Amino acid sequence: MFDTLSDRLTSVLKNLRGKGKLSDADIDATCREIRIALLEADVALPVVRSFIAQIKERAKGAEVSQALNPAQQVVKIVNEELVAILGGETRRLNLAKTPPTVIMLAGLQGAGKTTLAGKLAKHLAGQNHTPLLVACDLQRPNAVNQLQVVGQRAGVPVFAPEPGNGVGDPVAVARLAIEEARKSQHDLVIVDTAGRLGVDEELMKQAADIRDAVQPDEVLFVVDAMIGQDAVSTATAFQEGVGFTGVVLTKLDGDARGGAALSVREVTGQPIMYASNGEKLEDFDVFHPDRMASRILG
Numbered sequence: 001m002f003d004t005l006s007d008r009l010t011s012v013l014k015n016l017r018g019k020g021k022l023s024d025a026d027i028d029a030t031c032r033e034i035r036i037a038l039l040e041a042d043v044a045l046p047v048v049r050s051f052i053a054q055i056k057e058r059a060k061g062a063e064v065s066q067a068l069n070p071a072q073q074v075v076k077i078v079n080e081e082l083v084a085i086l087g088g089e090t091r092r093l094n095l096a097k098t099p100p101t102v103i104m105l106a107g108l109q110g111a112g113k114t115t116l117a118g119k120l121a122k123h124l125a126g127q128n129h130t131p132l133l134v135a136c137d138l139q140r141p142n143a144v145n146q147l148q149v150v151g152q153r154a155g156v157p158v159f160a161p162e163p164g165n166g167v168g169d170p171v172a173v174a175r176l177a178i179e180e181a182r183k184s185q186h187d188l189v190i191v192d193t194a195g196r197l198g199v200d201e202e203l204m205k206q207a208a209d210i211r212d213a214v215q216p217d218e219v220l221f222v223v224d225a226m227i228g229q230d231a232v233s234t235a236t237a238f239q240e241g242v243g244f245t246g247v248v249l250t251k252l253d254g255d256a257r258g259g260a261a262l263s264v265r266e267v268t269g270q271p272i273m274y275a276s277n278g279e280k281l282e283d284f285d286v287f288h289p290d291r292m293a294s295r296i297l298g
């Protein structure tokens, strides 16, 4: 996903190699190049602005270092600032004091929520949790079935509506699922919710109703990193309509320009917690800002 950006940044920074002390003009020229590379990668403008301002300020104020030459120092600053816009520390899952921990997934249709539900369930089951997947996407005809297939692959049970058991009412299904989790000793519940093709009020209201009914410990906003700048506006709409505590980036295996991934933390203030990079259950990882920054800087 970050190939072009990565190539651009590496070559801009390479130009500094072999220079002695960097003049302010050198730093300004480098920052101009970095700015163009970020904008071409679809990074949101406010994020680019604050990123460049930080780099400029730090690079111009940098003490002469014994250990690093000026070029290495700029690379170090760019790396640190990339880590910062990606969230700094790896953010761990917030677990309920009294189980079950409830994780609700929200996002547009096609973002990869159902797939992610299975990946997350498998990941958490591997950490000695006993998750229960909950099918609250009752809009898309095949969604319940798709979650059941995903659950089977992940080896995690799925709570789905049955006749007399919340059919057609995702809020009722969510409530019943929490009761079921308590009864059957599941320490964790992952609630898949419906997404529409675009943001709409009905979708937001339904997601907010589910949220109110289950009082989640985490609401994860699942977003397709391929949708570029739209990711930022979608995230803002979900933050206002439902509110979320963490972000999951999906489709990082795609060949889009990656700006969404670089913007969403800074724009929403919420951390990126997980990353999905393929269709298979194992194409998934906890998101580490430092590793992502290193990957971008090559």
Ligand code: GDP
Pocket: 107, 108, 109, 110, 111, 112, 113, 114, 115, 116, 195, 250, 251, 252, 253, 254, 276, 277, 278, 279, 283
């Ligand atoms: P939902 O509508 O949000 O539940 O999205 P789905 O989980 O049904 O995913 C939509 C499509 O994206 C499916 O074809 C998935 O196989 C695919 N998908 C999900 N995550 C990824 C990913 O990380 N990489 C790729 N390449 N495809 C993905």
